[in-house]
Amino acid sequence: MSPADLADAIVAAVGRAVADGDLDVPVPTTVTVERPKNPEHGDYASPVALQLAKAARRPPRAVAELLAARLTAAEGIARVDIAGPGFLNITLVGAALGEVARRVVRAGASYGHAEKPRDVRINLEFVSANPTGPVTLASARWAAVGDALVRILTAAGYSVGGEYYVNDAGVQISRFGASVLAAAAGREIPAEGYHGAYVAEIATTVLAERPDLLELPGDEALAVAAQRGLTLMLGEIRSTLESFGVHFDTWASEKALHDAGGLERAVEDLRAQGHVFDADGAVWLRTTDFGDDKDRVLIKSDGQGTYFCADAAYYRDKRGRGFDRVIYLLGADHHGYIGRLRAISACFGDDPDVNLEVIIGQMVTLTRGGEPVKMSKRAGTFLTLHDLVDAVGVDAARYSLVRQSHDSSLELNLDLIARQTSENPVFYVQYAHARISSLLRGAEALGLTLSPEGADVALLTHPREGDLLRALGEFPRVIESAASLRGPHRVARYLEELAGVYHRFYDVCRVLPQGDEPAGPLTDARLLLAAATQLVLSNGLALLGVSAPDRM
RNA sequence: GCCCCAGUAGCUCAGUGGAUAGAGCGACCGCCUCCUAAGCGGUAGGCCGUAGGUCCGAUUCCUACCUGGGGCACCA
Numbered sequence: 234m235s236p237a238d239l240a241d242a243i244v245a246a247v248g249r250a251v252a253d254g255d256l257d258v259p260v261p262t263t264v265t266v267e268r269p270k271n272p273e274h275g276d277y278a279s280p281v282a283l284q285l286a287k288a289a290r291r292p293p294r295a296v297a298e299l300l301a302a303r304l305t306a307a308e309g310i311a312r313v314d315i316a317g318p319g320f321l322n323i324t325l326v327g328a329a330l331g332e333v334a335r336r337v338v339r340a341g342a343s344y345g346h347a348e349k350p351r352d353v354r355i356n357l358e359f360v361s362a363n364p365t366g367p368v369t370l371a372s373a374r375w376a377a378v379g380d381a382l383v384r385i386l387t388a389a390g391y392s393v394g395g396e397y398y399v400n401d402a403g404v405q406i407s408r409f410g411a412s413v414l415a416a417a418a419g420r421e422i423p424a425e426g427y428h429g430a431y432v433a434e435i436a437t438t439v440l441a442e443r444p445d446l447l448e449l450p451g452d453e454a455l456a457v458a459a460q461r462g463l464t465l466m467l468g469e470i471r472s473t474l475e476s477f478g479v480h481f482d483t484w485a486s487e488k489a490l491h492d493a494g495g496l497e498r499a500v501e502d503l504r505a506q507g508h509v510f511d512a513d514g515a516v517w518l519r520t521t522d523f524g525d526d527k528d529r530v531l532i533k534s535d536g537q538g539t540y541f542c543a544d545a546a547y548y549r550d551k552r553g554r555g556f557d558r559v560i561y562l563l564g565a566d567h568h569g570y571i572g573r574l575r576a577i578s579a580c581f582g583d584d585p586d587v588n589l590e591v592i593i594g595q596m597v598t599l600t601r602g603g604e605p606v607k608m609s610k611r612a613g614t615f616l617t618l619h620d621l622v623d624a625v626g627v628d629a630a631r632y633s634l635v636r637q638s639h640d641s642s643l644e645l646n647l648d649l650i651a652r653q654t655s656e657n658p659v660f661y662v663q664y665a666h667a668r669i670s671s672l673l674r675g676a677e678a679l680g681l682t683l684s685p686e687g688a689d690v691a692l693l694t695h696p697r698e699g700d701l702l703r704a705l706g707e708f709p710r711v712i713e714s715a716a717s718l719r720g721p722h723r724v725a726r727y728l729e730e731l732a733g734v735y736h737r738f739y740d741v742c743r744v745l746p747q748g749d750e751p752a753g754p755l756t757d758a759r760l761l762l763a764a765a766t767q768l769v770l771s772n773g774l775a776l777l778g779v780s781a782p783d784r785m
Numbered sequence: 786g787c788c789c790c791a792g793u794a795g796c797u798c799a800g801u802g803g804a805u806a807g808a809g810c811g812a813c814c815g816c817c818u819c820c821u822a823a824g825c826g827g828u829a830g831g832c833c834g835u836a837g838g839u840c841c842g843a844u845u846c847c848u849a850c851c852u853g854g855g856g857c858a859c860c861a
Contacts, residue, residue, distance in 0.1 A: 271804070280803055283841070293841075317804055318841065363861075405861050515859055526787085530859045540861055565855045568789050572857090595790055596855070636809095637798065641791055642854065649797095649810090658809055664823045675820055718801060726799055729808065736824055745820045785823065 234309040234329040235336070235706050236266045239277055242310070243321075246303040247285070255299050258288040268703050272696065275314060275322035276330060276703060282319040293319030330699060331690025331758070333706045337765035338685040345708040345772055347390030354392045356556035357383055360474070360481075361398040364467045365409040365427055368474065369608065371564060371597045373618035374643060377634035377778070378594060379562045380479040381721035384776045389716030394556065397481045398547060401463055402488040403540065409466075410459025413439060417458065418447055429615075435462045473619050477627055478778040490546055496538040499546035500531055508580040518545070520576030523585070529573055545577045552581070552588065560590040560719075565642075568593050592719055594639035601647040616647070625650050625657075628779045632659035635777055636725035658729050662770065663782055665732035668739065669767040670783035675745055676760055681752055683764055688757040697738040701762060704734045708769050712776070721777065728773045735766050 234242075243264045250256040264281045282297035289296050294315060301313040301321060309329030314322040337344045359379025362372040383395040400406075412426035416436035422428050439461045440446055446454055474481070490496065500516065503509050508519045514534035518541075521528050531542040538546075551559045559578075563570060571593070575585040583589065599606035599616060608615035621630045633650070636658065637643050649656060676683075693702060707727065715723040744759040746752045771781040 265803085267803080269804080270807090274804075278804085280842095283803075286841080320804070400861070403861055408861095513859080517859090526857070533859045535859085537859090539859065541859095565790065568856045569858095570856095571789080593789065593855095598854085641798075644797070646797080656810060660823050661809075664821080668821055668824080671821055714801070720801090722799080723801095726808080729799095733808080737826095739820080740825045743820075747819065785821080 234325055235333060236268070236277060236710060238309075239323065239325075240264050240266045240279075242304065242307045243279055243281055243300070246300050246307065247281070249303050250299045256285070256289055256291075256296065258285050261285075268707065269322070273322075274316065274320070275312070275324040276699065277323045277325070279321045279323065280319075282315075282321060286319065297321055326691075327694050328691035330702050330706075331693045333702045334690055334693070334758075334762045334765040335685050335688065337705055337708075337768055338683070338761060341768060342772060342775075344768060345712050346388040347713075349390060350392065351390040353558060354394075354556045355386055355558045355560060356394050356396055356551050356554075357386070357560045357562065358396045358398055358551075359562035360479075361400070362470070363400050363405055364463050364470060365405055366429055366466065367431055368470055368618040370599065370616045370618065370621060370645070371608075373477075373621060373630070374597050374634045374639075375562050375564065375594060376474055376477060376479045376618065377631045378639055378721055381631075381635050381724070381777050382562070382719060383480075384778065385712060385715050385721055385724065388712050388776060391716070394482045395480060396483040396485055396551075399467065399484060399486050399488075401467075401486055402491055402543070406459050406463060407455070410455050410462060413462040414446075414454055414458040431466075435465050438465055473617075473622075477618060477622060478631065485547065485550070487543055487547070490543060490550060491538070495546040495550060496531075496542050499542065499549045500538075502549060503531070503545065503580050506580055506582055518576070518580060520573055520580065523576040523579035525572040525576040529576075541573065544574070545580075548574070548577050548589075549581060552583065558588060558590060560592060562592045562594060562639075565593055565595050592639065595642040597634075597643045597645060599645050599647055606647065621650065628663070629657050629659050631778050632662075632725065633657060635721050638720060638722050658725075659779060660785075662725075662728045662732045662774065663780075664785055665735045666767060666770040666774070666781045667783060667785040669735070669763050669770070672744055672763055673760070673767070679745065679752065681745075681756065681760065683760055684757055685761060688761040689754050690758055690761065692755050692758045693762055695738075695742055697734075697741055698759075698762060700734050701738045701766060704731050705765055705769055708773070711773075715776075724773050724776050728770060728777075731766065731769060731773070735763075735770075738762075 240263060244261060247256065248260045251258065251260055265279055267278050269275060269278045282300055283293045286293040286296050297315040297319040301315055304310055304313045304321065304323065309325055310323060311326040312324040316322050357379060359375045360372050362368055368376065379395065383393050386393045408426050412422050412432050413436045415422050415426065416433045417440045422432065439458060442461060443457055446457060449457060500509065503518055508522060509531065510517050510519060515530045516532035517528050518531050519528050529541045530539050531545070532538055548559060561574065571591045574591055575589060578585040578589040599608065633645070711723055711727040715721055742759060744756065744763055746756060774781045
């Protein structure tokens, strides 16, 4: 019996109490089922009686009595105690709890995932770093978080498209081109340009491709430097992200949006919606009608579309591709975008609360030797994603970037990262998985085969076995909450807990027979439990894009 | 000035209104003739920033304030 099954049973008990005329409340569609910290509080607990007491105009304990009597009769429930102000403390019959292990193994890689798809198409845009330099550490966080979110939302039943917006038009690209050209010519990089060592490398490659670069007319040389430099840089970004295990379904080009007339069409649409006005020679969008602090310029007085205009066109483009909900994962330095993005959504006639969502993630800071490290892309003083992966590997990098809530700023200690010791919790989780793999190899060597159907799960009565079964039963709810709250770190924290529960089980519950002992029914049951744990660890790590090693 | 995020153990951080607030790391004491000790057990360590409020119940929700970080362009 899973927590969800139990919640259904409680709802049914409320329904019967109401039908019997003992309780006068609206029957809730869902109720809270908790896993108590204190083992004396049963396998599961519910404060439902406390929550219904007010509506029922009865003391909580009286409501609890009514429900307990009906719940006790439900299949799989051994005992229901009323405790404290009116908590229902529920103890399952051993077999009902043990069934979780069988259920996990039967479901395999799909355990924890939503059983039916949801009819919502989500577009999640993340990273979208300017292609004027390598992927920085700040972007690396959004790469890890965004990619995990795509996987988690998908597991939760949504149809999700991950997207990277390439800002390949505009002033920054010109500056980048000028920097590349200057480096190629051996001139000093302009003050407004990009100063990282990578610019020289790009310049060398461009020069090798186009030995005539420096002989070209100024404008043409600049265009070639910008275009080729951008292509090379973007290629590097893509391969870095790819090797980081981060996948994008769509690479959207701002330039392509411009070239296809997307901006003009967006302005037309907005004008048709009645939110566009002309002033001071520029074309404006009246975003203040929808809560923005000030109206925004769409077309500058020089005839150029603004970046804001491109944003509007891009939003329109995403919606036009059939996405119901357009999510932006942005760094805190883009917090000011929320108002204008909501206004854009509203100006197109959408509901910003339904069709749009902006997730703001806090910054990444670095410390080295206890001192904060300043990073600037233009100055070329930053740690890249590539550097980080070189130092600690993909697994540790992804895990450390994703295990913290995006709401709090992330402090990475470079000394610690460089050390690559087991101080990272990812090893703790991976080790539990490897340990189980080893155990299962041992079982195989003894000629034991896993029998999900034959195992007698009622034998799993040890307290540590109960802990493990309840932890396994949580996984679907963890995915659900990680998806709905957009918090991939919840999966990581859960895996750490599950690994801990397994290690404690393993410490006191012998699985394989010792010496000449024969394997018994308990061996089968525990092997099933171990295999179920391995599956959940593996499924969970997969959601984070972290490998589940069979050996360490 | 206005807006957003954070403030919880020595450090880094979990905790979507529930019972005695947790984890990792760090400190100290133990546990491998036995399925992986990258593990386990134990000890120490907390006015959950402050003050009010709502509630049967607040670390969680509301208000004000304090501290730290970020943001408020016809820039990209």
